[in-house]
Amino acid sequence: MVPILGMVIGETFERLLAAAQSGTGEADGAFSVLWRDANPALLRYLRVIAPEAADDIAADTWVHVIRGLAAFRGDETAWRAWLFTTARRRAIDESRRRARRPVIPVPELPDEAGPGAADPADLVLDKLSTEAAIRIISALPRFQAEVILLRVVAGLDNQAVARLVGRSPGAVRVAAHRGLRRLAATLQASGITRDSAGKV
Amino acid sequence: MTKRERSSRPDRRSLEWSREALLDVLLEGGPWPDGDPLPDGEPERWQPVAQVLTALTSAPESRELSGEAQALAEFRGQPHPVRHPGPVHHRGQGWVSWLRGPRPAVAAAAGAVLVGGLLAVAYAGDLPAAAQRLAHDTIDAPPVARSGSAAPDPDASQLPASPLGTAAGRASFPPGRGAAHPDRRTSRGSLFMSPHHHRRPGSAPGTGGGPSGRSGGGHQFPSGSPAPSGLPSPSGLPSPSGSPSGSPTPGASQQPSPSASTAPVDGATPSPWAAPSATRPSGHHHRTGASGAQSPPP
Numbered sequence: 001m002v003p004i005l006g007m008v009i010g011e012t013f014e015r016l017l018a019a020a021q022s023g024t025g026e027a028d029g030a031f032s033v034l035w036r037d038a039n040p041a042l043l044r045y046l047r048v049i050a051p052e053a054a055d056d057i058a059a060d061t062w063v064h065v066i067r068g069l070a071a072f073r074g075d076e077t078a079w080r081a082w083l084f085t086t087a088r089r090r091a092i093d094e095s096r097r098r099a100r101r102p103v104i105p106v107p108e109l110p111d112e113a114g115p116g117a118a119d120p121a122d123l124v125l126d127k128l129s130t131e132a133a134i135r136i137i138s139a140l141p142r143f144q145a146e147v148i149l150l151r152v153v154a155g156l157d158n159q160a161v162a163r164l165v166g167r168s169p170g171a172v173r174v175a176a177h178r179g180l181r182r183l184a185a186t187l188q189a190s191g192i193t194r195d196s197a198g199k200v
Numbered sequence: 201m202t203k204r205e206r207s208s209r210p211d212r213r214s215l216e217w218s219r220e221a222l223l224d225v226l227l228e229g230g231p232w233p234d235g236d237p238l239p240d241g242e243p244e245r246w247q248p249v250a251q252v253l254t255a256l257t258s259a260p261e262s263r264e265l266s267g268e269a270q271a272l273a274e275f276r277g278q279p280h281p282v283r284h285p286g287p288v289h290h291r292g293q294g295w296v297s298w299l300r301g302p303r304p305a306v307a308a309a310a311g312a313v314l315v316g317g318l319l320a321v322a323y324a325g326d327l328p329a330a331a332q333r334l335a336h337d338t339i340d341a342p343p344v345a346r347s348g349s350a351a352p353d354p355d356a357s358q359l360p361a362s363p364l365g366t367a368a369g370r371a372s373f374p375p376g377r378g379a380a381h382p383d384r385r386t387s388r389g390s391l392f393m394s395p396h397h398h399r400r401p402g403s404a405p406g407t408g409g410g411p412s413g414r415s416g417g418g419h420q421f422p423s424g425s426p427a428p429s430g431l432p433s434p435s436g437l438p439s440p441s442g443s444p445s446g447s448p449t450p451g452a453s454q455q456p457s458p459s460a461s462t463a464p465v466d467g468a469t470p471s472p473w474a475a476p477s478a479t480r481p482s483g484h485h486h487r488t489g490a491s492g493a494q495s496p497p498p
Contacts, residue, residue, distance in 0.1 A: 031275050035268055040260035055267070062271045066278050133255035151227040152253050177223045180249055187248040 009037050013076040021070050031069075035062070038083055041153045044130065045084060048138050048145050050091040057094055061087040077160060084154045085164050139186065144179030147172050218242075226250055229257075 009016065019030035042061065046054035064086050072082065137145045143165075150161045162169040219242070226249060321327055322335035325342040335341035 028272060028276065032268060032272060035271050036260070036265060039267065039271070040264040041257075043264050044256060059267060059270065062267075063274055066271075066275050128251050128255040130255055130258050130261060133252045133258075136252050137256065148227070148253075149256070152229065153256050173224075176227055177220065180223050180226060180246075183252065184246060184249045187252070188245070 009033070009076055013079070017072070017079065021072075031066075034079075038080065041080075041155075042083060042087055044134055044153050045146075045149045046087060046091060047134050048149055049088070049142070050094055051138070052098070053091075053094050057087060057090045060090050064090070077156065080154050081156055081160045081164060084150060084156070088164065136183065136186070140179050140182055144175050144182065147175045148179045148183075151176055222246060226253060229253070 016030045016033050019026040020034060021027075039058065039062075042058050043054055046057050050057055061083065065083060072079065074082070137148060140148070146165065147161060150156050150164060151158070154161075156164065158169045158173055162172045165172065167175075222243070223246075226246060319339070322332065322339065322341040325332060325344070327335055327341075329344045332341065332344045336343050
């Protein structure tokens, strides 16, 4: 099995953060590394919890993070927790704003319009692209999908996710396990077995 | 519970434990350890799930990095706490940051100098009369200083409004009443030093201790009429015979002085402040006079 958390910066994070905060000539490059590491994960998370405004919320999140970057203290886990906490709050604000001013629905496009309507079998057979994986996860209940994404995509541990979503670590663990079981059942019911997945 | 069920329960619990551990491993992205007691086919069942999770963390797509230039522009254009790392002053804490600066010490020093100066002036007696009286009442500063007994007090102009400040007011006041009260010490105690107000033995207080021996009720005059000459006034001064009502009298022009409180009560030397002390407007005096006015003449 391949380790999932492959986007973690690791030991160089502290140096990168210090350079980004220093305001020297290295600041832009350091910030760029931080951004390139975190933004894809941020977008994938937002495409599940706020698919209609993921890009806008991500940009707003970065504006907030840039403003508070000088005051930030912590390791990489704290950095990611701060980033995703900010994004989550922005997503909640956005959902409230949309609830106050509902958008007139337009006829949905038959394909590629959103992450929720797809046949898992087709998606898995479609070489399991990131987009397909996001669609599969989006079919889960909201909280289970969010917890799985925060664990897997954001790379946060159980305690950090619990603090972020305001639940107990036990509740977060149970939700993640239920989501994975539901995901396995969905894939199995769709005929996606080890053999078919292995063929991908 | 049969023996078979009892024997199968630990296996079930162990299997569930292993599944939970497997899910944790899936979430953490770690490899499944070899030799874990999962039944055949169980790890394979989770392989598609692992594939999905791996796809979630695959390499970034181009469109996921398309906003880098915009983010960098935002980063460069930030006006910039980032460019000056160090102590961070958060917004919305203006008073906190103000307290941390040097300005509180300067403000405290200025306030101390101001208060100290006011106290010094107050204890030197150089404040204006009203302020000095206030200081005397509140912080026991010296009373209002006077250059001479005849010097008119700026506040004395208010006294004629009092019935005691006029001849009529004094005339309507029963002589001896209040003025000869044994408890009237301090400022009013100087009344005892007036030769006109030595209470005679046997005379009841408040019934007129004047030389005429008349009772208080016999000294009532209509307001505005001059008090008869020779009658003792409650102020202990000779009555300003013929002085028009409403005009300030010499006695009324002098303020009651708190310094009279330190004057000897039974001393033989009349205090220059005795007269104004006696004319100090007092509701008690006024009420006494009013009651005397209502009493029928003998």
